[in-house]
Amino acid sequence: MQSYQANFYILATIALLTFVVVIGCNDDQVDQIIFTSDRNGNLDLYSIDPLTKLETNLTSSSIDEFQPLISPDKSTVAFLSEENGETTVETLKIIGENKDRIRVTQKPGSSYSHQWNPSGDRIAFLTAHAGSKTVYTTNLLENRPVRLTTVKADEVGQWSPNGEYLLFAVHAGERKGIYKRNPDGVNEERLTAERDSSPVWSPDSKRIAFISMRDGNKEIYVMNADGLEVRRLTNNDVDDQDISWSPNGNRIAFVSEIDGNPEIYTIRPDGSDKRRLTINSIRDENPVWSENSDQIAFISYLDDDSELVIMNADGSNQRRLTNNDFNELTPQW
16 A cells, blocks of 8 residues: 555656646747847847846848747747848747748748738738739648739738738728738728728737828727727827737737837727836837736847847836847847
């Protein structure tokens, strides 16, 4: 009986330790922030642990790699590479032993404005060639781009979290506005007919935040997923931009110049409780939320160059993650 109990406790201890290790590994994956830096003479991708500040160079080549976008499962980063004046969408495995780097888009033309689908097996992007801009989606297993729409778009917006729709925007002309389309190429709907851009889904796929120039400068609006009940969240004479909806849906982070220089603010989706999070005389931009909505990473132009900074969601406990003489850009959490 004692031997049985001893074996039971040993097995239970091993199981508990295994569970702790697995949870720890998952936390490490979630906590990594991916960003762009020019510290090696050209643009490369890096990851950093916000707790230990341990950095890893993910790309190291003679061409520029920039604008990272992390897959929903945190295992892969999609990014742009530039060579001979053309940009290409690529993916790179960042978790696991096999660090495959795969080219998603092909020449001719430059591809950009890339977006993951919620399952992480498809990417949407825009390709500019011969004066035309076309939205494509591609299944990463087959890697065969499929044209999504005949509308000449200027920007690919987010994929809805429920996977049902993909947003895109036309910035000017008769067809200007924000559109949504089923990613399989059916049921295209024009949601707005104004100078609107940067559409961002709410986590529950019921609302869309976006930037609009309909009043002469960039302001933040929110509408229902069907384009109805448009609500203006900001109202001033300066530009508001860089919108990022918190994963818990409670707040929208953005950048505004209302106090004289670009600073980071948050606001509720109904337009109430606007809060200024950064207070200084330098430029702050690119706010991105942690997965649990407790923290925000952003870029701050400290010491005549841009650095990666992190803070609590209420603006407290601001601290540098990088401190060098180079530029860190476009963080993704």
